[in-house]
Amino acid sequence: MLARRGGQSVLLGDVARVALGPEPRFGDTLIQGRPGVLLTMLSQYGANTMEVTRGVERALEEMGPALAGAEIELYPRLHRPATFIEYSLANLRESLVLGAALVAGVLFLFFFNLRTALISLTAIPLSLFAAVIVMHRAGATLNTITLGGLAIALGAVVDDAIIDVENVLRRLRENEGLGRPKSAFRVVLDASLEVRSAVVFATFVVALVFVPVLTLSGLQGKLFAPLAVAYLLAILASLLVALTVTPALSLWLLPRAVSGSREFAPLVWAKGRYARGLLALARRPVLAAAFPLALGVAALGLFPRLGLEFLPEFREGHFVLHVSAAPGTSLEEMKRIGARISGELLSNPHVATVEQQIGRAELGEDPWGPNRSEFHVELEPLSPAVEAGVEGEIRAALAGVPGIRYDVLTFLGDRIGETISGETAAVAISVFGQDLDRLDGAAAEIARVLGTVPGAVDVQPSSAPAAPSLEVALRTSDLARFGLQPLPVLEAVQTAFQGTVAAQTWEANRVRDVVVVLAPEARREPERVGELRLHTSEGESVPLAEVADVGAVQTRALVLHEGGRRRATVTCNVEGRDVPSFVAEARERVAREVALPAGAYLEFGGTAEAERAARQELLLHSSLAFAGIVLLLWMVFQEPRNLALVLSNLPFALVGGVFAAGLAGGTVSLGSLVGFVTLFGITTRNSIMLVSHYEHLVRTEGCAWDLVGRAVSSHK
Numbered sequence: 278m279l280a281r282r283g284g285q286s287v288l289l290g291d292v293a294r295v296a297l298g299p300e301p302r303f304g305d306t307l308i309q310g311r312p313g314v315l316l317t318m319l320s321q322y323g324a325n326t327m328e329v330t331r332g333v334e335r336a337l338e339e340m341g342p343a344l345a346g347a348e349i350e351l352y353p354r355l356h357r358p359a360t361f362i363e364y365s366l367a368n369l370r371e372s373l374v375l376g377a378a379l380v381a382g383v384l385f386l387f388f389f390n391l392r393t394a395l396i397s398l399t400a401i402p403l404s405l406f407a408a409v410i411v412m413h414r415a416g417a418t419l420n421t422i423t424l425g426g427l428a429i430a431l432g433a434v435v436d437d438a439i440i441d442v443e444n445v446l447r448r449l450r451e452n453e454g455l456g457r458p459k460s461a462f463r464v465v466l467d468a469s470l471e472v473r474s475a476v477v478f479a480t481f482v483v484a485l486v487f488v489p490v491l492t493l494s495g496l497q498g499k500l501f502a503p504l505a506v507a508y509l510l511a512i513l514a515s516l517l518v519a520l521t522v523t524p525a526l527s528l529w530l531l532p533r534a535v536s537g538s539r540e541f542a543p544l545v546w547a548k549g550r551y552a553r554g555l556l557a558l559a560r561r562p563v564l565a566a567a568f569p570l571a572l573g574v575a576a577l578g579l580f581p582r583l584g585l586e587f588l589p590e591f592r593e594g595h596f597v598l599h600v601s602a603a604p605g606t607s608l609e610e611m612k613r614i615g616a617r618i619s620g621e622l623l624s625n626p627h628v629a630t631v632e633q634q635i636g637r638a639e640l641g642e643d644p645w646g647p648n649r650s651e652f653h654v655e656l657e658p659l660s661p662a663v664e665a666g667v668e669g670e671i672r673a674a675l676a677g678v679p680g681i682r683y684d685v686l687t688f689l690g691d692r693i694g695e696t697i698s699g700e701t702a703a704v705a706i707s708v709f710g711q712d713l714d715r716l717d718g719a720a721a722e723i724a725r726v727l728g729t730v731p732g733a734v735d736v737q738p739s740s741a742p743a744a745p746s747l748e749v750a751l752r753t754s755d756l757a758r759f760g761l762q763p764l765p766v767l768e769a770v771q772t773a774f775q776g777t778v779a780a781q782t783w784e785a786n787r788v789r790d791v792v793v794v795l796a797p798e799a800r801r802e803p804e805r806v807g808e809l810r811l812h813t814s815e816g817e818s819v820p821l822a823e824v825a826d827v828g829a830v831q832t833r834a835l836v837l838h839e840g841g842r843r844r845a846t847v848t849c850n851v852e853g854r855d856v857p858s859f860v861a862e863a864r865e866r867v868a869r870e871v872a873l874p875a876g877a878y879l880e881f882g883g884t885a886e887a888e889r890a891a892r893q894e895l896l897l898h899s900s901l902a903f904a905g906i907v908l909l910l911w912m913v914f915q916e917p918r919n920l921a922l923v924l925s926n927l928p929f930a931l932v933g934g935v936f937a938a939g940l941a942g943g944t945v946s947l948g949s950l951v952g953f954v955t956l957f958g959i960t961t962r963n964s965i966m967l968v969s970h971y972e973h974l975v976r977t978e979g980c981a982w983d984l985v986g987r988a989v990s991s992h993k
Contacts, residue, residue, distance in 0.1 A: 327359050327362060327363075330357065330358075330359035331359075334353055337351060337353050352630070355630045355632055355655065356630070356632045356653040356655065358688075361593050361595065361688070361689075362421070364593075365421040366420075366421060366424065369421060369424040369425060369428060370424075372428050373424070373427065373428050373431065376428060376431040376432070377398075377401055377431065380398070380401065380431065380432060380435055381394065381398055384397050384398060384435070384439070386544075387544060388442075388443075388446075389544070390446070392530045392531060393442050393443075393446055393531065395530075396438065396442050396523060396526045396527060396530060396531070397435055397438045397439050397442050397523075398435065399438070399518070399522060399523075399526065400434050400435045400437065400438035400515050400518045400519065400522075400523065401431065401434055401435055403514065403515075403518045403522060404430075404434035404511050404512070404514040404515040404518055405427055405430075405431075405434065405511055405514075407510070407511075407514035407517070407518075408427065408430075408507060408510035408511040408514050409427075411510050411514075412506070412507065412510065417503065417506070420503070422500060422501075422503045422504050422507075423503050423504065423506070423507040424507075425504050425507075426503065426504035426505065426506065426507030426508040426511070427507050427508070427511055429504070429508055429955065430507070430508045430511035430512055430515075433483070433508075433511070433512050433515070433959065434511050434512060434514070434515035434518075435515070436515070436962070437476050437480065437515050437516055437518070437519030437523075438515070438518060438519050438523045440472050440475075440476055440519070440966060441468075441469055441472060441476070441519050441523045441524065441527070442523060442527055442531075444468045444469075444471060444472050445464070445465050445468040445469065445524070445527045445531060446527075446531060447468075448464050448465075448467065448468040448471075449461070449464055449465075449468075449531055449532060452464045461528060461531075461532035462528060465524055465527050465528045465531070465532075466524070469520075469523075469524040469527075471973055471977075472966070472969075472970075473520065474913070474969065475913070475965055475966050475969035475970070476516065476519055476520075476966075477516065477520075478909060478910075478912070478913045478965060479961070479962040479965040479966060480512055480513065480515075480516040480962075481909060482906055482909055482910070482958065482961050482962060482965065483512055483958035483959070483961070483962055484509055484512070484513065485902050485905050485906050485909065486902060486906065486954055486955070486957055486958035486961065487505045487508060487509055487954065487955075487958065488898065488901075488902045488905075489894075489895050489898035489899045489901075489902050489954060490502065490504070490505040490895075490951055490954060491505045491506065491509075492894075492898050493891060493894060493895065493898075494894065495887070495890070495891070496887065497887070497891040497894075501948075501951055504951075505951075508955075569929050569932075572929070572932045573928050573929055573931070573932055575932075576931050576932040576935040576936065577928075577931070577935075579935050579936070579939055580931065580935050583935070583938055583939065583944065583945045592661040592664050592665070592687070593687060593688060593689060594655065594656040594657075594658065594659065594664065595653065595654070595655055595656070595687065595688040596652075596653075596654040596656070596668065596671060596685055596686065596687060596688070597651060597652070597653060597654075597685075597686050597687070597688055597690075597691040598618075598651070598652035598653075598654060598671070598675065598683060598684070598685055598686075599649070599650075599651055599683060599684050599686075600614070600615075600618065600649070600650045600651075600652060600675070600681050600682070600683045601648060601649045601650075601681060601682045601683070602614065602648045602649075602680055602681050603648060603680065603744075604646065604648050604744035604745075604835075605648065605744050605745045606647065606648035607647060608635060608636070608647040611635050611636075611647055611648065611650055612635065614650075614678065614681065615633040615635065615650055615652070617678060618631075618633075618652065618674065618675065618678060619631045619633060619652075621674045621677070622652075622654060622671065622674055625667065625670055625671075625674075626657075627656055627657055627659060627663065627664075627667045627670075628654060628655070628656060628657070628667070629655045629656060629657050630654075630655045631652060631653070631654050631655075632652065632653040632654075633650050633651070633652050634650065634651045634652075634653075635647055635649075635650050636649065653688070654671065668685060671685055672685055672734065672735075682737050683735065684702055684735035684737060684848070684850060685734075685735060685850070686702075686850065690703070702735065702737075702848035702849055702850050702883065703849070703850050703851050703856050703883050704848065704849050704850070704851060704856065704859065704860060704863070704881070704882075704883045705846055705847075705848045705881070705882040705883040706723055706727070706846065706847045706848075706863075706867070706879060706880070706881055706882075707839065707844045707845070707846050707879070707880045707882060708720055708723065708844060708845045708846070708847075708873065708877055708878075708879055709839075709842045709843065709844045709877060709878055709879075709880065710843060710844075710873075710874060710876055710877035710878075711843060711876060712874060713833065713836065713843060713845075715874035715877070716843065716844070716845040716874070716877065717738070717845055718874075719845065719871065719873055719874060719877060720738040720739060720845035720846065720847050721738055722870075722871050723738070723847045723867055723871055724736050724737070724738040724847045726863075726866050726867055726870050726871055727847060727849055727863055727866075727867070728849075729866075730859065730862055730863050730866060731853075731854065731859075731862075732851045732852055732853050732854040732859045733849045733850075733851065733859070733863075734849065734850050734851070734852045735848075735849055735850045736847065736848075736849040737847070737848050737849070738845065738846070738847045739835065739837055739845050739846040739847070739848075744831070744832055744833070745829060745830075745831060746829070746830055746831070746832040747803050747806060747827065747828070747829055747830075748826075748827070748828060748829075748830045748832075749767075749770055749806070749821070749825050749826075749827050750825055750826040750827075751763050751766060751767075751824060751825045752824055752825060752826065755823060755824040755825075756824050759811075759813050759817070759819050759823070759824060760813050760814050760815070761811060761813060761819070761824060766811060766821075766824065766825070769809070769811060770806075770809065770821070772793055772794065773794065773795045773799075773800075773809055774794070774795065774800050774806070775794070776792040776793065776794035777792065777793050777794070778790045778791065778792055779791050779792065779793045803829065806821065806827050807820060807821050807822030807825075807827040808820055808821070808822070809821040811824070848883075855944050856883075857889065860881060860883075860886075863881075864881065867879070892950065895950055895951075895954075899954065906961065907920075907924070910923055910924070910961075910965070913965060913969070914968065914969075914972070916972075919968050919972065922964070922968055923961065923964040923965060923968055926960060926961075926964045927957060927960060927961065927964075929960075930953075930956050930957055930959075930960035931953065931956075934949075934952065934953055934956055
């Protein structure tokens with residue numbers, strides 16, 4: 278059921294015929310609004326979401342005249358998942374363009390030479406296009422994940438070209454001052470070969486750093502592995518560009534641009550001040566080492582205090598509300614409750630539309646009855662801070678509706694939660710055992726304790742109230758007295774009240790079942806079930822009440838199983854704190870305050886467990902990758918002191934990231950850990966380039982290790 282501001286309900290089947298693929302079957306979909314219809318269909322028939330959405334929208338446009346003739350107003354963009362994809366892709370495209378513009382500005386500012394900046398910038402389109410071509414040939418698609426990887430690689434792909442161009446430009450300037458200058462070809466070749474080894478090994482190190490991300494399993498692997506693939510393809514393509522295209526362009530454009538070119542005056546001034554400051558620190562090595570060590574210790578002390586989460590909180594302007602009433606609640610009652618909730622939500626100026634889906638389709642994936650509804654709430658374009666406030670207002674509106682249980686999730690959070698644990702909430706506690714009543718009691722006690730843990734919202738035990746049922750218990754002695762058999766009697770009851778397919782008939786090009794069942798008025802009152810007439814072999818008519826006890830009973834509405842084990846669950850979401858710390862406190866409180874029945878045991882699931890498993894997997898694979906990096910660095914330097922110098926710089930890469938995470942809210946997600954992995958790669962790359970250049974100056978040019986003094990003298 279969909280809601281707009283006021284209106285009435287109609288059945289989708291009353292206003293449209295929907296067909297997708299051969300012999301489709303759809304359940305009834307209720308729609309509420311200004312006499313209006315929403316048709317939202319997603320299909321996997323070999324097409325992606327965007328293609329299917331556009332095809333459906335074209336079909337709806339063709340149906341426009343027929344709908345208008347029936348005075349039906351169509352709202353085609355309600356609960357449209359493709360909208361989120363469009364916004365995400367648009368944001369990523371803007372990020373790529375903005376990033377490229379910023380890189381171009383920085384290059385021109387620091388090179389202060391249009392030709393050198395253009396040579397460096399060519400690495401961006403060539404590297405990204407090469408990565409896209411490889412992904413396309415491999416069958417991958419450009420999506421929000423792969424585009425994110427290309428956006429992250431934007432600064433890295435130009436790095437190799439900058440190193441080569443800067444070294445060529447510097448050597449050309451030095452060559453101009455020689456009494457017998459070398460040919461431009463010789464200078465460019467020597468300058469490129471001078472940095473080639475360091476550039477190649479630095480890129481391979483970055484590739485090794487990303488191996489742990491590539492090997493992530495589960496949902497985290499599906500999310501981050503494509504990002505890592507896109508990133509690695511881009512930087513490997515940038516290496517190829519730096520080794521081939523960049524030297525060629527440098528030889529073509531730079532020799533004629535060196536004469537009369539100067540460095541940017543503010544940059545020369547800054548380099549001179551930096552060199553003098555560095556020289557002062559070099560004369561006080563204890564002080565030079567103490568400051569970064571202090572920062573490193575502070576960062577290491579802050580890191581354990583940061584909160585951890587599986588994925589960052591999504592703010593896509595779309596909330597999913599799961600609302601449940603008592604089992605047995607009728608469709609009409611859920612429509613009434615839905616109309617009240619929709620009206621209260623739509624009174625919020627930040628809410629654009631509300632959709633309610635009651636029960637499930639005939640062949641749907643979720644086995645819910647009409648007592649459960651799922652609302653999709655679309656918001657107006659809002660800032661993340663305002664959207665967080667709207668979430669609280671939605672919870673307050675639901676809290677004012679009596680007799681319901683509910684939880685509030687973002688659209689992506691709902692889908693990710695179901696993928697991870699089968700539950701939509703962030704935290705799921707399962708109690709396994711044999712006695713269902715005791716399991717329900719333990720779940721209720723866990724829910725009580727969980728509700729007192731700070732940060733818990735939407736706490737729900739799986740044990741719903743008992744469902745009202747009508748029980749027909751046959752009396753064997755009375756059946757024998759009338760000559761009746763149990764199975765035919767039960768089949769007669771089923772045919773009368775549930776229906777039995779007796780034949781099939783054709784209507785146009787569709788096959789319809791012919792069902793034998795009592796008239797609706799004869800099935801409406803439970804008290805009349807006992808009046809069902811049964812026929813004996815002698816032709817007598819016997820009421821069902823003569824051979825069976827018919828009465829209302831309370832039965833269990835739901836029995837959960839997992840791996841052949843009975844279980845009861847308690848789910849909740851977390852607000853105002855990170856999920857892992859909440860789970861840690863919940864574990865301690867539940868273990869201390871809840872006594873489980875004999876033979877029962879607990880399992881914690883949800884995003885917290887997924888984050889813990891992903892973090893352990895990432896750390897393990899990072900350790901193996903680190904061993905490979907050490908071996909690769911030994912191949913580069915073959916000098917223990919230089920290797921130690923590069924490795925000692927790695928812990929300091931944490932400093933800025935940890936402090937930034939602390940200032941940004943004190944929470945580190947799995948995405949942040951992937952960012953730290955990227956940061957380690959960049960730091961190692963810079964260290965390799967710097968130490969390799971030092972080695973070249975010492976071994977090839979005969980300079981002393983007093984390189985700081987040389988830098989200062991060059992800027993006097």
